[in-house]
Amino acid sequence: MSEQTTNGSSVTDGVTAHNGHLLGAGDIRRIAADAGISPTKKFGQNFVIDPGTVRRIVREAGVTADTRVLEVGPGLGSLTLALLETGAAVTAVEIDPALAARLPETVAEFMPEAADRLTVVTADAMSLSPETLPELAANAPNATHTPSSQTDADDRREDTHTASGNPFTLVSNLPYNVATPILLTLLERFENLDHFLVMVQKEVADRLAAKPGSKIYGTPSVKLAWYGQAERVGLVGRNVFWPAPNVDSALVSFTRYRNYDGKNTSTSKIAAESSLDNDNKRDQNVSQSANTIFAPTSSITHQANREKVFRLIDAAFSQRRKTLHAALKKLVPSEAFTAAGIDPTRRGETLTVNEFAALAAAVEN
Incomplete structure (x- = not known):
């Protein structure tokens, strides 16, 4: 038995199946041609042409209608539409003026009911701050999240990360050459950025999630570990992009420590009080569901700048x-x-x- 929903999807025996809305290879090439846009190496542009891939990214990120999402480098809108499909509000930051101008038109064409949930900002991601994106600032109006149901509220148990107001998630297909500085800059400037799921070059993903003692463990690995826990959660083939890159891609999931205080110091109080070992706790607290993402506790026990x-x-x-x-x-x-x-x-x-x-x-x- 199936029934049609208001957003064009269908529900069969409680399972939602999506019907269209997202961009395929033909759509991407047509939009690019109509707008006179060609992918450029300068901005590291490789556009996703597979709806299944962007839905997978959104699913791995745990995005729901309650999620505030920042997308860096939306390009022609493949991932943007998949994010909007969940009912989430999306702030898309695009450095290329031509792409930024085209994105609202694409959403209006393929998902007009979601147009009022999209904000497009033309800017370099390295210039972002709570001042330039006030809607994502920790002290933004209506920053306190209200669960959509009592079930959601029950799911957010005591060990759920509670950023200092207005928590949001970064979900992006990041340009390979600037992925690491973008992530570290945003984590430093936005203490309420409590989770991200990004697609990056496989080599970059491995470095971000590397552990001490490995050959690829380095500066990005340690600095990211200052803020929270990262892990590689999947591989992405080259054939889902246009143009196809010369390297494979991977997904990296990150969750900020629930006891990170955002003031250039590590906070040891909650870590010391925790009765669960971090290694055992990881599977419990970094699990994702449709409603919440549980946050790990920092292993940093020294007060340091x-x-x-x-x-x-x-x-x-x-x-x-x-x-x-x-x-x-x-x-x-x-x-x-x-x-x-x-x-x-x-x-x-x-x-x-x-x-x-x-x-x-x-x-x-």
Whole structure:
């Protein structure tokens, strides 16, 4: 038994099946031709031409009608339409003026009922801040989320991340060459950015989610771990893009620590009080459902300034084959290694973010 819903999808035995609305290869090429748009290497543009891929991204991100979404680099609107299809409100930031101007027209053509839930901003993502995107600021009007039902409210148990007002999610197909700086910049400037699901080059995804001791563990891995937990959650083939890139892509999911205070320090109180080990807790608290994403607890137990921690990370990995003593000799005195309980003959690639924080704290003291 099936019935038609108001958004054009159908429901069969409780399972929703989508009917159209999203862009295929022919739609993408037609829109680009009509608008006189050609993909450019300058902006790293590879447009998704497969509806199944963008729906998969939205599903992995846990986006619902209650989610506030930021999309960086919407391009011709493939992912934008999939996000709007859920009922979510989307702020799309596009650096290319031609693409930014075209996006509302595409939504008006393929999903007119969602046009009032789309905001398009023409800007470089590296310039974004709560001042330039006031609707996504932590203190924005109507920032307090109201669950759409009592069931939703019950699902948001005590261990759910509660950002300081107006939490939002980043869902994007990011340009490969600037993905890491965009993510770290947004996490620094928006303390209420509590989750992201991004598609990036596979090599970049592996580095973002890498753990200490691996060959690909580096500056992006540690800095991202300062804010929360990241993991690679899937691969994406080259054939879903136009033009097809020369590399494979992957999806990275990230959830901010529920006890991150957003003030350039790590907060150890909640971590110390937690009775669950982080490794055991990961599967429980980073699980996603249609209504909520559970947040992990930070493993950082040392009070340390973020900028000073990041300075040590940069120095340690700028000469990653050198020992910590050699790489950090201008920043860390010998006694600080002793105070932090860290062997100075180790290399930076073996240190956890908590150990970098311990070393920074020892230098300050």
